[in-house]
Amino acid sequence: MTDAITVEGVRKTYGARKALDGLDLTVARGTVHGVLGPNGAGKTTAVRIMATLLRHDEGHVRVAGYDVRTDADAVRRRIGLLGQHAAVDEDLSGRQNLEMFGRLYHLGVRRARARADELLGRFGLADTGSKAVKQYSGGMRRRLDLAASLITDPEVLFLDEPTTGLDPRARGEVWGAVRSLVGGGTTVLLTTQYLEEADQLADRISVIDEGRVIADGTSDELKAKTGGDRIDVVLHDSAQLAAAAVLLPGEASVDEDRRMVSAPVADRMAALTQVVRALQDAGIEAEDIALRRPTLDEVFLDLTGRGTEVKEDA
């Protein structure tokens, strides 16, 4: 068996609300799988079920070869979990936390201590001394949390929105740590609201909405499906917006407030030169031209015909 995670037809309801409505997911061993979706799509529910924290109503879930319902302990021995909120004891120091978790993973006292030191060093926390975790910065706390989920070198690591609420620098730190892990053969399931994050880290991406997968594939495949990169052109004069929209390749959208036209592009550099030249020829003055990845909102608009704002917050 080569799949690290298989999820088949999983349903979970909270009262009348369907959190998961027939979720299917397969993650090959040693890969990074991104689960992308807006708030309330069911990402966290799915992770909590896979990590044995929550029971599903229907369907089958196997993680690292074991059924999460009937073999929860076997699964727990093989997984690491980084939840949305820091799952460490904030009143203890980083070392005390890692040593405690090591003991609870039954490493024995001596090994738990050695492992704590090793992980503190690896995540740049060796000099935190006896400082309580609540005095850590957001990025440090996240790194400690990540270190705690790696105490046993898990076969499967769940990262539930690992960078939500972090500043760009801390986000970069977490990304770096995740990349270095993947080299070691760990299977990673990553949920995120940021397309860029999935793009940066994941081999394959599943887009989920209302508890179901609505699209999946590699980042490139999804981009091909949803129009890929976009070009934004901000004009000097909003009267020329309609004229500029015609010049762009593909179907352009117009944002009057920002004096901007935007369109999907297939080939980034070719599109850029082409648009610059076309604008020049037409005598339209551009204030700014930028190439960028589509936002989650635009992907959703393409896949579902509606944006993410209407979604209820979970």
Added chain:
Amino acid sequence: MSTTTFEAVETGAGSAGGTRLGWALADSWTMTRRELLHWARQPVQVVVGLAFPVMLLLMFGYLMGGGLGIEGNYREYLVPGMFALTMAFGLDATMVAVTQDLNKGVVDRFRSMPMTNGAVLVGRSAADMLQSLLSLIILMGVGLAVGWRWHGSFAAVLGAMGLLLLLRFAMLWMGIHLAMVAGKPELVMAVQILVWPVSFLSNAFATPESMPGWLGAVVEWNPMSATATAVRDLFGNEGGVSTASWASEHASLLAVVWPVVLVAVFFPLAVRRFGRLSR
């Protein structure tokens, strides 16, 4: 590195019965140790927790002692009542601690680990009992300083301490269960406030005979009153077992039965509730 750690984890959770019990004890100790580390890191909080009942005892002994209409040495009557009150107030301490824990992400991590399920609760329980024992010893010391004495044998003193800790143990499991039911700190506050009148509706400060008939009856049947009466009896203080009423006559029996019933009800409820956090 990866393979070696893994082997350890595999053997660690070995299926042999003896090993399983061994790990259950080890996990429980790790969780107890966690609470002790909290104490070491927040000594002020520990001192405040221990000083609070001392303050109450001094306040009632000196400020209000004269006005409560107890014949004889009021402090001899009050001090054992304060012991029982302190044990009852433990409900509040346990609830706050459990609620804080459950609202932190760390319990999620515990639950995603292959550790013994109940170890989190056992750790809480062990730490709270230790704190209460410490608190009781300090309070007895302060009691001696303000003129309270025991007149029974040393075995009776130990018996009294046992009854008090039994009440605390009942409050402990009640607290764990209620905290999990309430879930949110705001609801816990409501219970915290209720602990006051319920504890004061006992014979800790005044005899039931001094109250209106119906109130006296309520007070007599308060589990805390049974413990206070039985303990006064064992210490040889005033207000011990008497023939004033059925409850008073059988206080020693009730002081055992009440807590045992409470534990029998709330222990399984609490353990089940903890296991069901996954639904």
